[in-house]
Amino acid sequence: GAVVSQHPSWVICKSGTSVKIECRSLDFQATTMFWYRQFPKQSLMLMATSNEGSKATYEQGVEKDKFLINHASLTLSTLTVTSAHPEDSSFYICSARDLRPTTAGAIDTQYFGPGTRLTVL
Amino acid sequence: QKEVEQNSGPLSVPEGAIASLNCTYSDRGSQSFFWYRQYSGKSPELIMSIYSNGDKEDGRFTAQLNKASQYVSLLIRDSQPSDSATYLCAVNQGDYKLSFGAGTTVTVRA
Numbered sequence: 602g603a604v605v606s607q608h609p610s611w612v613i614c615k616s617g618t619s620v621k622i623e624c625r626s627l628d629f630q631a632t633t634m635f636w637y638r639q640f641p642k643q644s645l646m647l648m649a650t651s652n653e654g655s656k657a658t659y660e661q662g663v664e665k666d667k668f669l670i671n672h673a674s675l676t677l678s679t680l681t682v683t684s685a686h687p688e689d690s691s692f693y694i695c696s697a698r699d700l701r702p703t704t705a706g707a708i709d710t711q712y713f714g715p716g717t718r719l720t721v722l
Numbered sequence: 723q724k725e726v727e728q729n730s731g732p733l734s735v736p737e738g739a740i741a742s743l744n745c746t747y748s749d750r751g752s753q754s755f756f757w758y759r760q761y762s763g764k765s766p767e768l769i770m771s772i773y774s775n776g777d778k779e780d781g782r783f784t785a786q787l788n789k790a791s792q793y794v795s796l797l798i799r800d801s802q803p804s805d806s807a808t809y810l811c812a813v814n815q816g817d818y819k820l821s822f823g824a825g826t827t828v829t830v831r832a
Contacts, residue, residue: 633818644810644824645766694765698818706773709754711812711820716765 603629605697607714614685615722621681622717624695630675631697635711636668639692651678685721693717726813728823736831741798743826745811748792754814755787755794759807760825766810770796801830 604627614620624634634651649659649670657670669681678697682689696711725748735741743757754773758766772778772785772794784797794813798805811823 635819645822647819650819692765708771709814709818710756710768710771712768713758713765 603627603697603699603710603712605695605712605714607695607717609717610715611718611720613720613722616686617684619681619683620685620719621679622693622695622719624678624680624697624714626676626697626699626712629697629699629701631678631699632675633698633700634672634678635696635698636670636678636680637694637696639694639716645694648680682719685719687721690719690721693719726811726821726823728809728811728826730824731826732829733826734829734831735801737801737803739801741801741805741828741830743796743798743809743811743828745794745796745813745823746792747794747811747813747821749813749815749821750789750792751816752789752792752813753816755785756812756814756820757783757785757794757796758810758812760810761807798828801828803830803832806830 606625608623632653636648637645648663649657651657651670651672653672659665672678694716695714699710727746729744757770759769760766770785772787778785782799786795808825808827810825812820
């Protein structure tokens with residue numbers, strides 16, 4: 602399958618600071634990437650959809666001014682958690698949409714990055 | 723509200739047995755269905771995708787889709803301890819977002 606990387610894999614920061622997380626599709630171009638958050642023992646929660654060259658679209662209840670998303674190229678999306686607080690501590694996971702034609706029909710699949718564990722003290 | 727429901731589990735099976743996971747979805751217009759495996763503390767890993775009614779086999783995994791019943795399942799044959807994980811059913815909402823079920827935790831007993 603396709604490979605998606607995330608950096609950093611974990612980060613610890615003080616309350617009030619900003620943290621940037623990078624998501625890269627390594628072997629395919631992704632016009633669309635997604636950002637999820639997962640709290641312990643809960644399922645994935647979609648935060649926003651990141652589209653290359655345009656503004657991200659946020660899910661209901663997600664503050665766009667707090668979670669800044671930039672998708673400047675076909676292989677890179679970034680999520681910046683601004684003025685982080687302890688309640689923002691979570692596992693942040695990106696995914697990249699792989700859309701390509703094949704002999705068996707179009708493939709439209711999301712591949713996930715390894716995740717970034719954020720701890721805000 | 724587009725919903726994806728999975729059997730809650732946890733599901734415990736002996737090594738070598740078949741693990742059967744079920745998933746139902748509410749949006750009749752859904753066209754793409756996925757099973758992801760997530761180990762504790764890790765991100766989801768795609769193990770199967772299915773788009774047409776019927777069975778799709780990949781190694782020890784078989785996905786079954788019945789769009790009329792809005793039902794998709796995953797069978798794991800010859801279960802191994804390394805299959806112990808949470809399995810997430812995901813359904814494409816049509817706007818290429820995925821809706822995830824809550825997951826079923828599988829434990830394979832050696």
